[in-house]
Amino acid sequence: MTSDLTPDTASDTASDTASDDMVPDTTSAAGPAQPAQPGGEHMVSADDVHKSFGAVHVLKGISLRVRRGEVMCLIGPSGSGKSTFLRCINHLEKVDAGSLRVDGELVGYRRHAGRLHELRESEIARKRAEIGMVFQHFNLFPHMSALQNIIEAPIRVKREPRAEVTERAHRLLERVGLADKAGAYPKQLSGGQQQRVAIARALAMRPKLMLFDEPTSALDPELVGEVLDVMRDLAAEGMTMVVVTHEMGFAREVGDSLVFMDAGVVVETGRPRDVLANPQHERTASFLSKVL
Amino acid sequence: MTSLSGNTETQPSPGLAAEPVPAEELPVIPVRHPGRWVGAAVIAVLLAMLVHSLVVNPNWQWDYVQGYFTYHAILGGILVTLELTVLAMVLGIVGGVVLAVMRLSPNPIVVSAAWVYTWFFRGTPVLVQLLFWGFIARLYPELSLGIPFGPRFVTVDSNTLISTFTAAVLGLGLNEAAYMSEIVRAGILSVDHGQGEAAAALGMRRLQTMRRIVLPQAMRVIVPPTGNETISMLKTTSLVVVLALGDLLGVAALIYGGNFKQIPLLVMASLWYLIMTSVLSVIQYYVERRFARGSSRALPPTPIQRIRTRLRGGSNGATHRPPTSPVAVRHEGGAAL
Numbered sequence: 001m002t003s004d005l006t007p008d009t010a011s012d013t014a015s016d017t018a019s020d021d022m023v024p025d026t027t028s029a030a031g032p033a034q035p036a037q038p039g040g041e042h043m044v045s046a047d048d049v050h051k052s053f054g055a056v057h058v059l060k061g062i063s064l065r066v067r068r069g070e071v072m073c074l075i076g077p078s079g080s081g082k083s084t085f086l087r088c089i090n091h092l093e094k095v096d097a098g099s100l101r102v103d104g105e106l107v108g109y110r111r112h113a114g115r116l117h118e119l120r121e122s123e124i125a126r127k128r129a130e131i132g133m134v135f136q137h138f139n140l141f142p143h144m145s146a147l148q149n150i151i152e153a154p155i156r157v158k159r160e161p162r163a164e165v166t167e168r169a170h171r172l173l174e175r176v177g178l179a180d181k182a183g184a185y186p187k188q189l190s191g192g193q194q195q196r197v198a199i200a201r202a203l204a205m206r207p208k209l210m211l212f213d214e215p216t217s218a219l220d221p222e223l224v225g226e227v228l229d230v231m232r233d234l235a236a237e238g239m240t241m242v243v244v245t246h247e248m249g250f251a252r253e254v255g256d257s258l259v260f261m262d263a264g265v266v267v268e269t270g271r272p273r274d275v276l277a278n279p280q281h282e283r284t285a286s287f288l289s290k291v292l
Numbered sequence: 293m294t295s296l297s298g299n300t301e302t303q304p305s306p307g308l309a310a311e312p313v314p315a316e317e318l319p320v321i322p323v324r325h326p327g328r329w330v331g332a333a334v335i336a337v338l339l340a341m342l343v344h345s346l347v348v349n350p351n352w353q354w355d356y357v358q359g360y361f362t363y364h365a366i367l368g369g370i371l372v373t374l375e376l377t378v379l380a381m382v383l384g385i386v387g388g389v390v391l392a393v394m395r396l397s398p399n400p401i402v403v404s405a406a407w408v409y410t411w412f413f414r415g416t417p418v419l420v421q422l423l424f425w426g427f428i429a430r431l432y433p434e435l436s437l438g439i440p441f442g443p444r445f446v447t448v449d450s451n452t453l454i455s456t457f458t459a460a461v462l463g464l465g466l467n468e469a470a471y472m473s474e475i476v477r478a479g480i481l482s483v484d485h486g487q488g489e490a491a492a493a494l495g496m497r498r499l500q501t502m503r504r505i506v507l508p509q510a511m512r513v514i515v516p517p518t519g520n521e522t523i524s525m526l527k528t529t530s531l532v533v534v535l536a537l538g539d540l541l542g543v544a545a546l547i548y549g550g551n552f553k554q555i556p557l558l559v560m561a562s563l564w565y566l567i568m569t570s571v572l573s574v575i576q577y578y579v580e581r582r583f584a585r586g587s588s589r590a591l592p593p594t595p596i597q598r599i600r601t602r603l604r605g606g607s608n609g610a611t612h613r614p615p616t617s618p619v620a621v622r623h624e625g626g627a628a629l
Contacts, residue, residue, distance in 0.1 A: 090493055121497060129495025139490035143508045153494035156504065205494060 040104065043068050043209050043240045044089060049098035051084055058084045060264035061098065066209075071241045073251035073272065076261035077287060082244045085261070086211050089242065090131040091124050102131065103208060129157050132202030136214040138194040140186040146173065146197045147182040150204045158205065165204070172200040176230050192223030196230055203234075210234065212243040228254075248292055252276055260284045356556035360547065361563070369543035370564060376460055376529040376539060381522050383465025388472025393502060395477055406473065413470035419531050422463035426535045428454055460532040468525060475517045479510030512583050519576030523569050530565075540564055 044066035051059040058081045066072050074082040087093040088100055091108050100107045108124065109116040119127075140149050150169040154160045173179050176196040186194050195215055202210060212231065216224040228250050235241060235254045245251060251258050251272045258272040260279075268275055268284045276292070279285040346352060360366055394406035413421070424431075429450040438444035454462070483506045491501040530541040538546070544557040577595070593601065 092489060092492065125492075125495045125497050127495075128493055131493070133490075133493035135486060135490060135493075137486055139484075139486040141487065141490070141505055141509075152504065153491075153496060156500055157495040201494070 041067050042101075043070070043103055044242065045099075045101045046085070047099045049085065049088065049100050050096045051081075051088060051093060052096055058264055059088070062261075062264075062266055064259065064266065064269075066240060066242055067256075068240055069238045070256045071235045071239075071243065071254055072257045072259060073255040074242065074244045074259050074261060075246065075248070075251065075287075076267075079263075080261040081264040082259075082261045083213050086213050086242060086244050089209075089211055090128050090133055092133075102127070125157070129153070129205055130208050132205060132207035132210040134195070134198050134202055134210070134212045134215045136217050138186070138191070138198045138218070140194055140198055140201070142186050145183050145185055146178065146189070146200075149186070149197060150201045153201070154204050169200070169204055172203055173197075175233075176200050177226070190223060191219045192226045195219065195227045199227075199230055199234070208240065210239055210241045212241065212245070214244050214246065216245070216247055246291065248276060248288075260287065262287070351555060352559065353553060353556040356553050357560045357563070360544075360557060360560050363547075365538075365543050365547070366540065366560070366564075369538055369540040370568075372457075372538055372542075373526065373529050373540040374568070376457075376464065376532065376537075377522065377526045379461045380464035380468055380529070381525055383461060384468025384472045384521070384525070385518065387466065387469025388474075388476045389507075391469060391473030392476035392480060393499075395473065396480060398498075410470045410473055413467050418463065418467045418528065419534065421467050422460065422531055423534060425454065425459035425463040426456065428459065456535050456537050460529075460535055460537050464525065464528060464532075468521065471521060472518070475521070476510070476514055479512075479514035480506055482513045483509045515583050516576070516580055519572070519579065523572050523576070526568055526572065527565060 042065050044064065046062050046064045049059055049062040050057070060081075062081070062085055064072075064085075074086065076082050084093055088095050089102060089107065094108060105127070106116070107127070108119055110119055110123075111117075140146075141152070144152065147166070147169055150172060151162065151165045154165040154168075155162055170179070170182060173182055176199060178193060178196055178200075181189060181193060181197070184193075186197070189197065199215075215231070216227050219227065224247070228247060231241070231243070231250070232254050243250075243255070255272040258270060258275045259266055260268040260275065260281075260283075262283050268279060268281050270280075275284065276288065279288055391406045391409060394402045395410075397403055397406075432450055434447050435450050435453055436444040436447040438446070480502075487505055487509065488501055491505045496504070529539055532539050533542045533545055536542065541561050544561045548554045548557040581594070
């Protein structure tokens with residue numbers, strides 16, 4: 001059952017060159033043309049974001065910008081706060097201080113008459129529905145088939161007609177190379193296949209932003225490629241992505257920008273090639289020397 | 293089980309020598325268990341004594357047991373017992389799920405309310421609760437529907453609204469809800485935290501997540517103790533004898549109150565309870581087996597399948613399993629020789 005990898009794993013090197021041309025300059029304001037967006041050119045804007053768990057200060061003033069269509073890779077040692085920052089973006093964690101905006105709107109709050117009002121559960125849920133998230137451990141619903149996993153949220157959350165959603169789900173499964181696995185339960189799929197279903201599940205909500213939390217860290221080495229291929233295709237289509245990863249190869253090929261975090265602060269930002277080849281900070285250099 | 297024929301089918305791993313060595317056929321001597329024979333002898337003697345006393349002692353009055361076994365009043369009592377069990381368990385399960393969800397709510401008021409309920413209903417004897425519901429009319433002779441502290445729209449006599457049967461169902465069911473809430477809560481907590489997060493990330497609300505994602509997965513943990521509670525409830529219904537409700541034990545008590553044949557009637561009631569709990573145990577087994585689906589790839593064998601395997605597999609009752617490595621077995625056999 002685990003042997004039928006997708007045919008597209010073979011196209012690993014072919015897509016390298018294709019995506020290479022698409023990498024825009026980090027400093028330019030370009031990106032897929034989406035005029036008159038409420039958030040301006042930035043999909044995510046973080047300014048001095050702080051977060052503590054009890055006495056542990058996990059994020060100590062994170063400031064970042066993610067442009068529309070940009071693929072930003074977050075790297076750093078474990079405990080550096082990169083996953084926590086990612087989880088703040090869709091309000092799985094509450095920000096303690098600072099301002100975090102997605103598509104121009106504050107995460108978790110509404111500004112009214114000079115005050116910040118905490119959002120109600122329904123409002124938070126509505127905003128989360130616009131942001132896709134892929135987890136390290138897939139978190140597929142084990143009691144549902146691959147297809148049911150994908151159609152659940154569009155039907156229950158967005159109240160879309162079942163027939164329409166089902167058709168879209170089949171197209172998504174085909175896109176991630178699992179057209180024949182619609183009826184399979186997560187237990188019957190390999191890790192790589194499960195993660196691809198998880199990506200399809202997130203895409204079924206037609207998100208404007210995709211968050212990836214170490215999507216390949218729980219996978220056997222030979223299954224990493226098939227998941228990265230799907231993500232590479234997604235990036236090529238212009239999806240805005242924030243990816244916490246340890247895959248430096250992926251960051252170099254697909255990432256538009258690379259952020260190195262350590263101990264709750266952003267140490268270094270830049271084009272992946274530059275940062276990986278020529279880190280400006282000693283901490284970055286020391287980290288990269290261990291992982292590369 | 294007497295020889296190692298058939299080992300040659302085992303594939304040698306590719307890393308080992310290429311030529312598979314043909315297996316020798318050697319007799320295998322199973323381990324002896326002399327302690328089992330001693331134990332069996334002791335139990336056989338005790339069993340013989342029991343059977344002897346059942347037959348010889350006339351006080352058992354087996355003819356009365358048999359005579360009342362299918363007496364129509366007794367069958368009516370059995371029906372009442374079963375009805376009470378089903379209704380009280382339905383009330384208990386529904387109430388238990390509601391209380392468990394309340395206990396896990398982010399709202400502290402809701403959490404406290406559920407906690408106080410459980411504290412009260414678990415902290416007082418169910419017999420006392422049954423009596424309270426039975427005497428509810430002494431406490432509130434009339435029950436009304438209306439605005440709190442304001443006008444009343446409908447008023448009914450408590451005894452009309454809450455019959456003895458309703459009082460019994462309420463007493464047993466509301467008490468059961470307190471216990472079921474803990475079982476359901478344990479089930480909910482057993483579901484991986486990531487499931488709720490994945491649902492939240494997709495924009496699902498808390499109650500939606502609970503109903504669609506968490507509770508279905510919690511069922512595997514909830515079902516076995518719920519079966520246990522149902523069997524327990526079937527026996528607990530006998531407490532309604534204090535409400536003079538005609539359940540199985542109530543009818544039996546009524547009869548022996550008239551003819552003083554206490555022992556045969558209690559034996560008869562016990563036999564009926566045993567039959568009913570046995571049936572419930574069988575149902576429980578198959579329900580559990582059904583919910584095990586999806587969590588493991590191979591289902592556990594049914595009791596009938598297990599008996600069949602045991603009869604075929606010989607006296608030791610171990611699972612019938614071929615030796616894994618012909619090399620290892622042959623080595624041990626060689627050492628023994």
